[in-house]
Amino acid sequence: MLDVRRMQLLREVITSGSVTAAAANLGYTPSAVSQQVAVLEREAGMVLLERAGRGVRPTAAGRLLSEHAAVIGRQLAEAETALADLRAGRAGRLVIRYFATAGATLMAPALAGFRREHPDVGIDLRVTDPGDPLPEVTRGEADLAIVVAPREVSHGGVRLIHLLDDPYHAVLPRGHRLAGSRVIDLGELADEPWVGSESPGPCLDVLLAGCASAGFTPQVVVESDDYTTAQSFVAAGLGVGLIPRMGLANRHPGVVVRRVRGPEPVRTIQAAIRETSAAHLPLARLLAALQAAAA
Template sequence: MLDVRRMQVLRAVVTSGSVTAAAANLGYTPSAVSQQVAALEKQAGTALLERVGRGVQPTAAGRLLTEHAAVISKNIAEAETALADLREGRTGRLAIRYFATAGATLVAPALAALRRTHPGVKVDLKLIDPQDPLPEVKQGRADLAVVVQPVDRPRDGVRLVHLLDDPYNAVLPKGHRLAAQRVIDLADLADEAWVGSEWPGPCLDVVLNACGAAGFSPGFVVESEDYATAQGFVAAGLGISLIPRTALGSRHPGVVVRRVRGPEPVRGIHAAVRETSLPQPALRALLDALREAAAQ
């Protein structure tokens, strides 16, 4: 196998025209340069230089290896530049997973900010079910996932970075007996027909746990598992619902929205990242942008 370092010594000899000049340029002794060329000739199985007057010139094999040495030098320089760009966050790729209501409120403005500061970073963005996206991060398929997750859950090398607390509001049909109240006690909804808006998982758990703390279990008569559809069912008079505030940007004209207390159901939204990925500049920039979007 040819030695790349010896090929670079050969290139120095060929471009400078003599062993002595190459030695001066490289900071070697002429003897060390000659030894390196001799060792490379042994590896190549043929002569690489021939004497011409007081200098040397390459043989056909020497010219061939010199040309390849130039290509190798160029590739190494490009690799070093690419590595520096990646290390400094100027290039690279981030795989991001998010759930629907986090898309418009958090992910979209955060990605716009990331594009301004790190335009060379490519983003692989995928919408996923919020039930349990942590395996995507744990197994390296995603660099970051926006999740709804209890902070005390074991995470196996995954850090949860808190972004925002998202309270649930009561969504009532217009004309409902409680519509005139600005804030509704959760227990006052115990005997209502309920419209489900959540998939089984941490979001639904937030609602069920709050209702349990208020002393009842909600009686679901319709399961929509979609916030817009849930509002439509409520507007039609089929029941009431609890929907997180971030999902109420577009409200159905046939409903009213009221705060809830005693207790107020709140889902915590976090960014899940692998501990080993945190040093990446682009990932840190994305986390900062998500925090800024959450603060807005």
């Protein structure tokens, strides 16, 4: 296999016109340069230099390797420049995954500020509902994901950074018997028909765990995995529901929203990144922007 460093040394000899001049330019002894050229000739299986007066000139094989050495040198310089830009946060690409309700509340304002500071960093942004994006982070397919996960949960090689706690609120049709209450005990909804608003996953787990703590399992009569549609079903009088605060940005005029207690189900919103990526400057700055948006 040809050694790239020896190819660069050969190019210096050819450019300088002699082994002695090349050695002086590189800070080597002429004998050290000659030895390296001899090793490269053995690797190539061909003579690379021939004498020309007091100096040397390349053979056809020598010119070929010298030309490739020039290309490699340019590519290495470009790689060093690109790496410096990436290290300084001037370039690169971030793969981001998020769930729908985190888009308007967290992702949009965070990316707006990030774009102004890092216009040359590419963004691959994709919503993952109803799937769980955490495995993509674990496998290195995504740099950051917004997830619903308890604070105490740990994942090998993945760091979870708390962004905010998102409590569930009761959504009732106007005129409901509990619409006049400021706060509702969750158990008071035990005998009501329910409009489901969550697909199977961590959000539904939080909702069901809260109901279980209040001593009941909700009797779902209508299924919907969209918060806006779920509110429409509630407004139509088909049942009651629980929807997280982040999912109530567009409130239906036909519903009332009340806090619940005993218990208050809360989903924990976190950012997931790989431990090995924590020091990556663009990622760190995007994470800071998400934390600011959450605050």
